[in-house]
Amino acid sequence: MKITRQSIQNRIIHWGVALSVGGLVVSGMFQLPLAKRYNIDKLLEWSGEYFVGLSVHYIFAFLLVFFAFFHLAYHILRGEFDIFPKKGDIKNSYLVIKAMITGSKEPPSGKYLPEQRLAYLAIGLTLLLLIVTGLVKTYKNLLGFDIPNGLYFWAAQLHNLGTILIIVLVILHLLAFIPKANRKLLPAMFGGKVEAEYALERHCLWEECVKEARKGDFGGNLAESNKADSVESVLDSRQDLADSSKQDSVDSVREFRRDSSDSKK
Ligand code: HEM
Ligand code: HEM
Numbered sequence: 001m002k003i004t005r006q007s008i009q010n011r012i013i014h015w016g017v018a019l020s021v022g023g024l025v026v027s028g029m030f031q032l033p034l035a036k037r038y039n040i041d042k043l044l045e046w047s048g049e050y051f052v053g054l055s056v057h058y059i060f061a062f063l064l065v066f067f068a069f070f071h072l073a074y075h076i077l078r079g080e081f082d083i084f085p086k087k088g089d090i091k092n093s094y095l096v097i098k099a100m101i102t103g104s105k106e107p108p109s110g111k112y113l114p115e116q117r118l119a120y121l122a123i124g125l126t127l128l129l130l131i132v133t134g135l136v137k138t139y140k141n142l143l144g145f146d147i148p149n150g151l152y153f154w155a156a157q158l159h160n161l162g163t164i165l166i167i168v169l170v171i172l173h174l175l176a177f178i179p180k181a182n183r184k185l186l187p188a189m190f191g192g193k194v195e196a197e198y199a200l201e202r203h204c205l206w207e208e209c210v211k212e213a214r215k216g217d218f219g220g221n222l223a224e225s226n227k228a229d230s231v232e233s234v235l236d237s238r239q240d241l242a243d244s245s246k247q248d249s250v251d252s253v254r255e256f257r258r259d260s261s262d263s264k265k
Helices: 008-031 050-077 089-102 114-141 149-175 186-190 196-202 207-215 218-224 228-243 250-264
Strands: 002-004 193-195
Touching: 002 196, 002 207, 008 050, 008 114, 008 149, 008 186, 050 114, 089 114, 114 149, 186 193, 193 196, 196 207
Parallel strands: none
Antiparallel strands: 002 193
């Protein structure tokens, strides 16, 4: 059984941001006369034309600003903060990565892994830097408006720094899907769903996921395949896990519950 992880709206925003960032990187590069230098304008005629490149840059900039502000306003107004970084994310990211390499126990996660929340912050802040400095550059380009040279200099330097950072971050973002464990998240950004079993095991503190698993016939299907026990214990142990900071993985909660019920007998 599959569980809905990413709404159509989240996916439109994700791919809208990805498309705008791609368009901005390419059209930004073309403004740095790279197209003429590397003969790209022989293939794509417009790429060598500065004003065409600039117009394309403005179109994607408008799209990016729209998606970014819609995303922020929507989730802030609804009080949805699953992907905003939390205390302990740096340490837990280290533990999750260590677990993937050594096969040790992974700390339980909510809807997002701690490193996903950190990646969101890094990408978000970089895009904010690019938007703010881009707006300063746009303001200066408007006919009849001027800004101090120092401000323009820093806006341009930081815009270029942001460009390098976003390229590096997107490469790291894609590399993150090489480990098998993370690859299970890929279908979420295409069809919107992930395997229920994966979500319950790895994202057992994710409220909606557990609710959807209870509603569906997931328990029934698993009972047939003798896995009901493990799902039930993940569902039950979620509560213990949320309550107890001492438990650092679903498995250890399971053991803890088994031990305590044995000792009661
Ligand atoms: C400019 C390009 C892109 C940007 C700026 C971007 C940005 C993001 C951000 C900020 C997140 C949330 C944090 C995280 O999970 O790391 C995310 C999640 C994700 N992205 Fe991207 N992304 C881009 C391209 C891509 C591409 C090309 C793919 C697919 C090959 C992809 C697949 C995913 C997946 C699978 C998730 C996790 C979804 C989940 O947890 O349910 N992204 N992306
Ligand atoms: C992922 C986001 C972005 C990337 C990677 C990017 C990249 C670039 C690059 C490489 C340049 C050429 C270097 C330069 O002239 O300093 C540039 C210029 C520029 N960008 Fe961006 N940019 C992004 C977003 C934005 C946004 C959101 C805006 C506006 C709101 C914007 C407005 C501008 C302007 C006005 C210029 C200068 C054009 C000129 O006067 O020559 N950029 N950008």
